[in-house]
Amino acid sequence: MRYLPKSPADREAMLRALEARSIDDLFASIPAEYRLNRELRLPAQKSEPEILEWFQKCSHENGKGLPSFLGAGAYHHYRPVIIDTIISRGEFLTAYTPYQAEISQGTLQSIFEFQTMICELTGMEVANASMYDGSTAAAEAVMMAMRVSGRRRVVIARSVHPEYREVLVTYGQHQDMPLTTVAFGANGRVDMEELDRVVGQDCACLLVQSPNFFGTIEDVPALADLAHSRGALLVLAIAEAVSLGIVKPPAEADIVAMEAQSFGVPLGFGGPYAGVIATREKYVRQMPGRLVGETRDKHGKRGYVLTLATREQHIRRERATSNICTNQALIALMANVFMTVYGREGLKALARQNLAKAAYAREHFGRHGRVLFEGAPRFHEFVLQTTENPYVINSRLLEENIVGGFPLKKFYPELGNAALWCCTETTARASIDAVAATLARAQTAGRRRPEPEPEVVR
């Protein structure tokens, strides 16, 4: 086996040193009746070219880099080449969690820089080293808010990513966490009147996403005021990190739970991504996940260590702030390189292009359908209601080698024939124009006759 650095003679010599007759002597502690006395029924050992070929075939069957208008929590942005150059260095790729600080300063300093940039972008005072993804970060942020406030009730906006809401329900199901969902108004933002009614003195936190699932930017200062007036925390989820280049940071929030995928992380069919939790300094001891801090060595030299570990499971066990151990360090490094490449001016320019592409698409698509939620600012996603079923439109687009927007019927049936469309800097004008032309045809077709619903393609 090509990954094993031993010759048969090595193995024999080692067994002799152990005074063992055969390798099975070393497995004698396994009761005989349970031993597997056959080879596993798995595909036979493959050579490198065979492995490449097998996966190449899967890759071909998995779309061919088609232009896509899908967003909905996973965004296609250009990834600068040097991201992979850097994360492919074995010293980053094949290191473990930096427990031994003296020989982990590379990982530690890069996390420290990551934490700093997340703070700069979110307006928070501290950020952790990463969480699994945006959905679990949001759930953990809510549980953190419950610890901070000592309260149990959680109010969540229905405009938060539906899968993030599902994860929160899963995490909270045995945590004595009564959950109230609030509707969105005609402008796509959280319905403030309903919110005013449901956020009471027993409320631990309000969880809102901005830009929300429909791409609408919420009024964060007003939400924070309302939450704070009842002694509750505002937990702000961000699924599209690139929005931070041009949308005001949610500095009024108490905890930010974000997904960093947009920062140079490939779509990868849904993962691995990287979540992050950022918050105010006064809440840091209730925060889950790893934290890197600056300190000095005995000669006064600057260095970095994992710190405040007494929050964590390996010290605190069942009283830890979370059970999280392994997080998403290498993905956070991708985001780190991305943020460094674009930096202060590039992120702004990048976000502007996203804004412009979506504005153009909205204008052109809006001629052949109804753009919902006008009246509040948006980033790069919008909801288009059509006369025809969006699944039918998408099937037609797929024939033209374009992946259409995300049909909302599954999660928001009340919106009817609606889909969520996303444009990023990678969306070509020609693709937008092609979709507009197809929508024009759909509009006419939809007026003529309703088509049967095709097999649902999510």
Next chain:
Amino acid sequence: MSGVKKAARHVNQNEGVIFEKSSPGKAAWKLPPLDVPEVDASELLGAAERRDLGHMPEVSEIEIIRHFTRLSTWNYAIDLGMYPLGSCTMKYNPRVNEAVSRFDGLANGHPYQPERISQGALRILRTLSDCLLEITGMQAITLQPAAGAHGELTGILLVRAYLQKQGNPRKKILIPDSAHGTNPATAAMAGYAVENLKSNSAGMVDVAALAAQMNEDVAALMLTNPNTLGVFEQEIHKIADILHGKGGLLYMDGANMNALVGKVRPGDFGVDVMHLNLHKTFSTPHGGGGPGSGPVACKNFLEPFLPVPVIVSKADGTLGFDYDRPQSIGRVRAFYGNFGMHIRALAYIMANGPDGLRQTTEDAVLNANYIRKGLEGVYDLPYPTPTMHEVVFSDRMQSKKGVRTGDIAKRLIDYGFHPYTVSFPLIVPGAMMIEPTESESKEELDLFVDAMKSIAEECANVPDMVLEAPHSTRVSRLDEVAAARKPVLRWKPNS
């Protein structure tokens, strides 16, 4: 330093934090020309518009490459040498895995793209699932959990949902005192109380104590097997019987599955539900602390409760996702889990095949026993029980000179090795937990044994040498107390 054979000192570059290199007007980016009309952001966003990005850096591409390359040289890594962190399974990360995970259709597939253009990804998920079921001897699986601890939570939620359906979710989870901290933390997240289970003098579950503690309040036992001492729980059949006899379930923490693959299957020795760490047993890179992946495999009676969605074969022969699962515990993560890690793990399984996986397990156990033999008598072995893929010594002999496990670990750095796991498991005072994995040659193991012997001599003769180690690193021991007392968690100008 005369005893040091593996490493030599080498110049490496100083490097500040990136913000200290920043100055206005430098840039590492250029966008293509915009092919749609420019927009007025103020008009579109109004009060929500951001104008200033604070202290985000402005640097050029060469500075970024040098920055991160310099930083990288300050890390130890598997690619440099043995990384014997017990329980962490720091094995070689094959590069073909990296190559296939970057294929365009896989790296750039959107999780919501139509199923008919997702068949390649679905086939990977299905094939990996089938392989893992055969390896574990279990009957159903979810790949959704993002890491081992996340898998634990998923598994315990399955247990709870099943027991709830029987009419009583029960109150507590039994956890051996040798367990990872994630186990009790997980039980708490699933709403269970934790009850400690004492180990016996052989380092195994005390079966009599288990029988006494087991009752109708116990939902499950979370058992790591082989346990954190590297000891296979020989009475596993009795353990399973005791739990099942009182209606409880046996959860296996699969952190040490690399000692079992191809030799014995948890599904065959009474385990009801378990997680795997793809970043341990199945070679996906640790990346400085993730991403991991923690699939959960279970017996059929737990299958209805698996997280949504599950992969199904459709009537037309294609694969798809099934969301219509009324008894599901729900979703534990958005989308389908760390797909990129699934690709890598499957590539690893394919490269090995059944014989390669078995040989891998055998070599891992051989290596650990070779080290154990080499260091017996040099360091105290608190449990003489036979061990598998890892071995736990203690600093009992060295501590008489005031040298503790953490000091010996730091001295190993000077010898060119990453330290072992320090002070874990908690049942061994001054624990030194060593797991070489199969990836080490006999030569590297001999160097390690030599280094450990040489350090033992230093402990006896020149303890200060060990107490002040490491001597060869860029920074000496860092002040962790100060870091925690007055946390500095981000860079600030003039800091």
